Amino acid sequence: MGNYMDNTYLAIDxxxxxxxxxxxVLTVPSRLIQMDIVRIGDGSFMDSRMSKVIISDGIKEIGxxxxxxCCNLKEVVIPASVTTVCSNAFTNDLPKLDSIFIDRYPLQxxxxxxxxxxxxxxxxxxxxxxxxxxxSLINNVMNSTSxxxxxxxxxxxxxxxxxxDMTAVDPEAECFNISFGLSGGDGKTVxxxxxxxxxxxxxxxxxxxxxxxxxxxxxxxxNMMTAILIFDESNLxxxxxxxxxxxxxxxxxxxxxxxxxxxxxxxxxxxxxxxYLRGDDKYKYSRVDVAxxxxxxxxxxxxxxxxxxxxxxxxxxxx
Amino acid sequence: MTEVALMAFINRILRNGSEEKxxxxxxxxxxxxxxxxxxxxxxxLVRDASLSVKEAxxxxxxxxxxxxxxxxxxxxxxxxxxxxxxxxxxxx
Numbered sequence: 054m055g056n057y058m059d060n061t062y063l064a065i066d067x068x069x070x071x072x073x074x075x076x077x078v079l080t081v082p083s084r085l086i087q088m089d090i091v092r093i094g095d096g097s098f099m100d101s102r103m104s105k106v107i108i109s110d111g112i113k114e115i116g117x118x119x120x121x122x123c124c125n126l127k128e129v130v131i132p133a134s135v136t137t138v139c140s141n142a143f144t145n146d147l148p149k150l151d152s153i154f155i156d157r158y159p160l161q162x163x164x165x166x167x168x169x170x171x172x173x174x175x176x177x178x179x180x181x182x183x184x185x186x187x188x189s190l191i192n193n194v195m196n197s198t199s200x201x202x203x204x205x206x207x208x209x210x211x212x213x214x215x216x217x218d219m220t221a222v223d224p225e226a227e228c229f230n231i232s233f234g235l236s237g238g239d240g241k242t243v244x245x246x247x248x249x250x251x252x253x254x255x256x257x258x259x260x261x262x263x264x265x266x267x268x269x270x271x272x273x274x275x276n277m278m279t280a281i282l283i284f285d286e287s288n289l290x291x292x293x294x295x296x297x298x299x300x301x302x303x304x305x306x307x308x309x310x311x312x313x314x315x316x317x318x319x320x321x322x323x324x325x326x327x328x329y330l331r332g333d334d335k336y337k338y339s340r341v342d343v344a345x346x347x348x349x350x351x352x353x354x355x356x357x358x359x360x361x362x363x364x365x366x367x368x369x370x371x372x
Numbered sequence: 373m374t375e376v377a378l379m380a381f382i383n384r385i386l387r388n389g390s391e392e393k394x395x396x397x398x399x400x401x402x403x404x405x406x407x408x409x410x411x412x413x414x415x416x417l418v419r420d421a422s423l424s425v426k427e428a429x430x431x432x433x434x435x436x437x438x439x440x441x442x443x444x445x446x447x448x449x450x451x452x453x454x455x456x457x458x459x460x461x462x463x464x
Contacts, residue, residue: 056377063384063397065373065404070381071397073388096396100389118396 057085067091068116072098077125079103083111083134093119095139101126104149110134121145128152317362321348373405378414379439382421386432391425398422417442424449 057064061074064085069092072081079101083090093108095116104125108115110132117139120126127149131138143150316322323346344352345359353359373381385397402418421428421442428445431437 056373056381058380058384063381065381065401066408068400068404070400070404071385071388071393073384094397094400096393096400099393099396116400122390122392 055088057088059085064088064090068094069097070094072101074101076103078105078107080107081109081112083109092116095119096121098123104128106130108132108135113137115139115142117141118145119143120147123147124149126150128154130154322346322353322362323348373408373410373414375414375439378417379437379442382418382428382442383432383437386421386425386429391429394425394429395422398425420446420449423453427452 055066061072062069062082062085063071067089069081069090071094081090081093081098090109090112092114093112093116096118097116098106098119099121101120101123102125103123105128106120106123106126107130111134112132113134114137115131115135119139119142120129121141121143122145124146126147129143129150129152131153143153345362347353353362381401382398385401386394388394388397398418399422402415402422405415405418417439424446427449428442431441431445434441
């Protein structure tokens with residue numbers, strides 16, 4: 054691929070290594086003369102003065118600290134070609150950053166966007182938006198959309214929002230302290246996690262019997278509830294910053310680990326979730342580990358098969 | 373990449389932006405050179421330069437910047453780091 058140098062850009066083998074321009078609205082090119090740009094290198098735009106940056110379609114990765122300390126940066130446009138945003142790419146001293154637009158068109162099959170640790174941090178009351186069909190503005194994506202460690206937003210996401218302000222989902226469910234919700238590909242299935250909820254709702258005795266069989270018997274401190282809520286997005290009400298919706302609760306558990314039955318391509322699977330709470334011996338912060346189990350309770354080793362099953366149910370946690 | 377081109381890159385990186393940015397850019401360059409299977413001497417030079425940004429930047433801002441200038445800055449940086457390490461050790 055070769056080297057490229059002009060007054061503004063240094064690039065090697067498709068990676069922008071350094072930018073030294075002074076544009077206010079900057080379009081990061083996906084081609085420099087005869088070199089296709091695939092990666093924005095680590096730190097390459099650090100300290101730059103632009104107020105808006107548009108990343109051209111074709112670029113696939115945004116490196117670590119790529120846009121740190123861009124003190125005037127307010128607005129960012131990330132194209133659908135970007136599949137990875139690395140740690141702290143849009144973090145660290147970005148006091149004016151208030152809008153990041155993630156373009157997910159055109160959608161490709163299995164098109165994932167990986168956000169690495171603390172990839173994006175925007176200030177309170179600001180917006181992370183995407184143009185996926187039907188998606189509306191998202192309020193209060195606070196602190197970070199980062200996941201610990203790398204997690205994925207599937208390409209077929211229909212809604213991405215913080216439920217931090219949600220005070221009531223269903224009065225009978227008593228879900229509270231909900232951290233985050235992610236819509237599945239059908240636009241109607243949303244999975245929530247709440248922390249330290251007290252009430253369990255085991256509505257399916259056959260499923261519960263299976264879960265008892267699969268569960269470990271050792272007592273683990275701290276319980277979490279996981280509920281699958283089915284609702285129509287058109288019924289979602291917003292009132293004074295709070296979200297309200299009546300939802301059918303499909304499954305709820307109060308165990309430290311949970312099993313969600315999933316039927317996929319005619320086969321029975323389980324989405325296994327293991328919740329680690331803050332102060333857990335192994336981890337310093339809360340996280341959720343997931344695995345796909347087959348009908349016998351064994352982990353599905355075929356990665357493609359597991360991703361097919363799991364693709365719609367990924368969860369990002371803001372904790 | 374030829375040595376001349378490499379020095380031109382290093383020069384530009386050192387002259388551009390803050391010390392932190394220069395260090396990150398040099399580390400990025402280092403990673404690319406490793407992936408390319410570049411000359412080990414070039415790789416070592418960039419690695420050393422990434423550790424010596426503080427000393428190398430003034431040299432890079434002069435009208436002429438050649439490999440000997442970078443090497444001199446690297447040696448000065450090594451000396452500084454040795455002295456800092458010595459002074460931070462306790463005395464018996």
